[in-house]
Amino acid sequence: MPPRFPVQESIAVQPFDPSVPLITPTPSAYGYPLLVRQLLVNALAVSPDQQITYRGERRHTFAALNRRIGRLANALAALGVRHGSTVAIMDWDSHRYLEGYFAIPMMGATMLTVNVRTSAQQIAYALNDANADVLIVHTDFLPLLEQIHGELRSVRTLIIAADGDGDGDGDSGGLDVPAMPCAGEFEHLLAAASEHFPFEDFDENTRAALFYTTGTTGDPKGVFYSHRQIVLHALATATTLCSPREGQRLHREDVYMPITPMFHVLAWGMPYIAVLLGLKIVLPGRYQPDTLLKLKASEKVTFSHCVPTLLQMLLDASGRDGQDLSGWKMIIGGSALSPTLCRAALARGIDVFSGYGMSETGPVVALSQCAPGAAPVSIDEEVRRRCMAGRPVPMVELRVVDADMNEVARDGRSQGEIVLRAPFLTQGYHGKPGASEALWAGGYLHTQDVAVVTQDSYVQIVDRMKDVIKTGGEWVSSIEVEALINAIPGVRESAxxxxxxxxxxxxxxxxxxxxxxxxxxxxxxxxxxxVLVEANRISRYAVPEIARIVFVAEIARTSVGKIDKKLLRQQSD
Structure with missing residues (x-):
């Protein structure tokens, strides 16, 4: 199939008909806008004493979270943050980050989550492009900030995030900071602020969050989400995760620990879901396998999500001392979950399954949960299902289409591009109208993912359009060849x-x-x-020559753990 589909004409919109009756609300009725702060309502009413811990060293309750959100909002307001301002965060996964997830958008401001694993130049670009006013920065990133502070055009003050309660005296807490105005240390500022902030209602379509993709070409692109989109994504994903009676599900007794950075697509939206459901939340700080495993055991973590690379690191680290990993449910995304890694995780007691989405989709649009009560299947079939992209979550219209936007056959073989509609997909890229129109050509969000779909609606990603290999007049799926290589005994991973x-x-x-x-x-x-060619499993054109089979110590990855195929292609030229 071709690596690109043509741009479609925009769909027609039904014109307004004044004869159609609309709901006229009672003057005193409350309209209940879908704002991020509404995700706190049930948790504070039902689970005010539920616990949040940072690395097992600091603990407070949901009730205290609510008070700290008020204090943070007051501290930011004292620095001039208003409705429409942008506040950036450079931190590890912490209680501070979780408080920022709520306080900043609840003020009507935009939270900019900065990918601290990208280059200094990309970070400077994101801060400038987003017009960030205030920057909350962990002490670990002050040296990086020293490199770029002269390039920053909009950041007018810093808040220093120090682990512990802040050290030293003075506005900066006794910490070395770049030559930029510094309001003080995070905990000091909160201690001096009131916990009561007058959070008001506003339009639910107000921008709540912004982050920048790690694009392979050109400048990073800013992806943004409104309050309405964040709330609807949380509800749709929670509904899917909570609906099965057993297996890969989420419930109020689960203990949640993110292993996808909170700067990356809002940690897949899962922290908002954890708060919505009133779960115990374990925030691990920097991702280090030994720390994560220690917290898993000490805090009795039962639900996480991560990329395949981190799952492999956890299996390796736990294997050295035989740590029990049973009872841990884990969503894998970002890159394909290989059958080999899936089997290894299942063997260690991890109930692992795939999720599908991208930065522009909220991100979760499909989950590969095993249907309870279904007819028994072989372990091979179960692993195959767990490794698929899965089935769409509620309110997601997921189509696999050909070049003319016609749906392909649901036979598990016919390939097409995944296009989407859902109420929580980004509406475009910040300041890039051309790229936004290309993303939404014809009224559907184009993922550039090539897939097949089965009769029972399971979607399997075949490849990215840019990664499909055209050789000898045939299209070869790089993902399919990788899966076959990964099945060879002794292979850990391949690209x-x-x-x-x-x-x-x-x-x-x-x-x-x-x-x-x-x-x-x-x-x-x-x-x-x-041998697989002779068995008609793959085309002969899919088999690399011996000179094109390279053994390496590790495979290049992007800042969010995905295999960097652009760099691999450059290294091969």
Missing amino acids: VVGVKDDKWGERPQAFIVCEPDAALTGSEVRAHLL
Whole structure:
């Protein structure tokens, strides 16, 4: 299939008909706008004593969270933050971040979550492009800020986030800060502020959050979400997670620990869901496998989400001392969950399953939960289902379409692009109308993901359009070849990219990471794949030449843990 679909004409919108009756509310009735602060209502009423802990070292209740949200809002207001302002955060996953998730948008301001794993130049670009007024910055990132403070055009004051209760005296808490105005240390400012803030209602379509994608070309693109979108995403995803009676589900007795950074797509929206449901929340700070495993055991964590790389790191670290991982439900996203990694996690007691989405989609639009009560299936089929993108969550219209926007057959073989409609998809990119129109061509959000869909609505990602390999007149799925290589004993992970070839246009090249004690050769990998060719599992064109099978210690990744295929292609040229 072609690597790109044509732009479609915009869909027609039904014109307003004044003869159609509209609801006329009672003058005294409350309209209840869908604002982020409404996600707190039930938790404060039902679970005020529920616990939030930062690294197991600091603890407070949901009731205290509410008071701290008020204090943070007052501290920000004293610095001039108003409706329409932008407040940026550079921090590890902490109680401070969770308080920012609520206090900043509840003021009518925009929360900018800064990806601290991107380059200094990209961080400066994001802060400037978003016109950030105030920056909450962890002490770990002060050296980085020293590099770029001269380039920042809008940031007028800093708030220093120090672990503990803040050290030293004075406005900066005795900490070294860049040559920028500093309002003080986070905890000191909260201690001096009132816990009562007059949070008012406003339009639910007000922008609540903004972050920047780590694009492979050009400047990063700002993705934004309104209050309405965040609330509806939380409700739709919670409904899906809570609906099964058993298995991959979420319930009020679960203990939640994010392992997807809170700067990345709002940690997949899960912190908002955890607060909505009144769950115990464990915030781990910086992601270090030993710390995460310690918290899993000490805080009895039962629900998390992460990328495959981190799951592998957790399995490796826990395997060294035989730590019990049973009772841990985990959503895997960001990159494909391989059957090999899925089996390894299941063997260690982790109830692992895939989720699907992207920065522009809220992000969760599909989950691959196993349907309870369904007819028994083989372990191979169960693993296959857990590794798929899954089925759409409520209110998501997910279509797999051809170049003319016609839906492909639901036969598990016919390929097309995933296009979406849902009430929580981003409406565009900040300040980039051309890119926004391309994203929403024809009234559907175009994901650029190539997929197939089964008769029972399970979606399987085949490849990214830009990663499909055209060789010898055939289209080869890099993801499919990776899965077959990963199934070879001794292979830990692999990445397959297309590289230029004068004869064939492109040829596949495989980068393979082996287990420490494996002694695998390129000839053995190629022989394994050729057997699958004879069995009609893959095309002969999908098999890399021996010279194109490269063994590496690790595979290049982006700042959010995805395999960086652009860089791999550059390294192969």
